[in-house]
Amino acid sequence: MIAPASAQQTGTIRGTVKTSDGKPAEAVSISLKGTAKGAMVNEKGNYQINHVTPGTYTLTAQLIGLMPQSQTVEVKANVTAIVDFTLSENNQKLQEVIVSGNKPNKFGNKESAYVARMPLKNLENPQVYSVISSELIKEQVITSFNDALKNAPGIDKLWTSTGRGGDGAGYFSLRGFAVQPTMVNGLPGLTNGGLDVANIERIEVLKGPSGTLFGSSLISYGGVINVVTKKPFDTFKGEVNYTAGSFGLNRITADVNAPLDEDKKLLLRVNAAYHDENSFQDAGFKKVRFFAPSLSYKVDDKLSFLVNAEFLSSEGTNPAMLFFDRGTALRVTTLSELGYDPKKSYTSNALTIKNPTTTLQAQMNYRFNDQWTSQTVLSRSTAKSLGYYSYLYEVSRYLPGYPNVSSTFGRYISDQNATTNTTDIQQNFNGDIKTGSIRHRILVGLDYFSRVAIDNGTGYAAVGRVNMAGEDTGNLSRQYVDSVLTSAKGSPSNTQQQVYSAYASDVVNFTSTLSAMLSLRVDHFKNGGLSAAASDKYSQTALSPKFGLVYQPVADKLSVFANYMNGFSNVAPVRTQEGQTIVFKPEHANQLEAGAKMNLWDSKLTATVSYYDIKVSDKVRQLGPNQYLQDGENSSKGFEADIAANPVPGLNIIAGYSHNTSKVIKTADPDYLGRRPEEAGPQDMVNAWISYRFEQGAIKGFGLGFGGNYASENKILNRQTTGVFALPAYTVLNASVFYNVKSWALSLKMDNLTNKEYYKGWSTLEAQRPRAFLASLALKF
Incomplete structure (x- = not known):
């Protein structure tokens, strides 16, 4: 019974912060001088600081741009001290300060309750993660999820969402490994298509293998992409935005928030989007309709409920992708030799694919006392693929009548009919x-996850050939394609994966500046389903530990950290020719990382720098017809820097750099031994954005923004059999001009200022968008 007795040796400080007209002063920071403790004032103007050692302290309320206020408080054991503040500014003035960007580093706020699944400050967290805020998405006039991710260091697109069943979401490279966006508010949120940014409050890119808290089914050894959605608050507010741009872009979004009762216990927020856009190529388009309501209900100070929903309907053509023949030596190894015209889509607007997605989340939060809280959450999602998916695959030999100077690709089309249902409790x-x-x-947590994948689509049928010299022999009418697909028999399937997990984590503060994180997950995986063969039904149990150490040489300003993180992947048994079944243990990735985090000059500068070393072991190697060894290894090492600064009012800077060295160390396949994996992406990447908004004078509210991305050479094919096809390094620059006042905002943006021709790929080739202009008008109420 040590804990209750010890708890009586500390006290609590709580209070309210109001403006001069009696309104709550949200977003004001409360700090306790001489300690690392503090709090942020909530939307009701309340704050609370727990577990304060008895003594006399100076308590300060501050918000960048306002004069700080301080009071002396005496804390006694087992007593709550009440300290209230009244700011000299009224509510309108306070809102002007917040809206104008004078709040501390509006692009650098990294505090998150999702990364550690507990309210842990970034400086206290031994894990590295990047945050892309909704403010940054607005300022850059971003209309696509892929463009938003360009603001996170170390992540690069491998290929655009294809829309096909099972894995149709976009792929990205992170710390040398392929990853897809699979998390919404820390819970499973799958999609077979793209994501809309209308309901995004922030995007969190968690770095490194994160199996301990997030399991194995939805993550990558490189990290996790978690989308945090917008939540209701207790004042009426709204915004309607219209964005128009190059290639037929027409986009309307709405964000409306309102309390539904006088006590402001029942709150509703609705986000919606209507998006039409054509491709920059000779054919192709996408249409998106999006609706996302969120409802919260606070029963009392202990019990509250939150329900989020997202309904997305999309239809379009999948992007033109060239798949190189991976079984023979490359005929060409450079873009110039290939002779591809990036304006060619080799598709038809008659052949479309639909990707309706539904995500539902419900949570109940209960506070037992000042020490313990409970969160019960349920998540359901459905992602579908309905329609035509096509790709171009290089033929394995020269064909009569085609010049040898150009490669020839066969077109393959299927009629997709796939559904993925997930449940998480x-x-x-x-x-x-x-x-x-x-x-x-x-x-302490328990987790049940289920994924059911149903596929009733057709197989693939050949529909003509495409030559890079410009010839296309395919008939792309829907009637013809349907006639060809009648003979392309599919293989209907209905499979299920279930995972039962328990996890625990303890952040131990030995002192106010020295802490350790000790975490462990027990994960039991089952593979089966209605169509699964007996040999495909198996189960595995894995342990995933995580350790971290954090020391703050300067409390609440500078921390140095080290971590050990683990991720794992379940490996299916192998059935030999003699009918024997060989069972494997899960594959594991282990990361060692060290670095420093900074939050300096009243949060005007936040930064993270780190070096990591990831080893993937227990990969299965086939040495012969019936001989397997589970001793394969991959290595991924690198350095990352992530900086956000607000050196003077109105000036905001974000910048990032990453360097990654990846190699296949041990494998039975000589194609890959000693080479950089094709999923690893570019070795060096840089991202930057700088904006300045005038805070005074006749042009108050006027601003400028400039930035872009650099990526080094990318080996999209790197095998002994094929040789190397490398995409050249590139730099893409963007710029914006904006005018933002209380009731409206106007933004003009130019993407790819220099009209740079560049490509992405992962054993594939995909042309990227050339110069594009966007104009955005927002009305706020």
């Missing part, structure tokens, strides 16, 4: 207790 308990003088922040 979580129960999390968070505690904040003390044993003696040592503070423990505890997470």
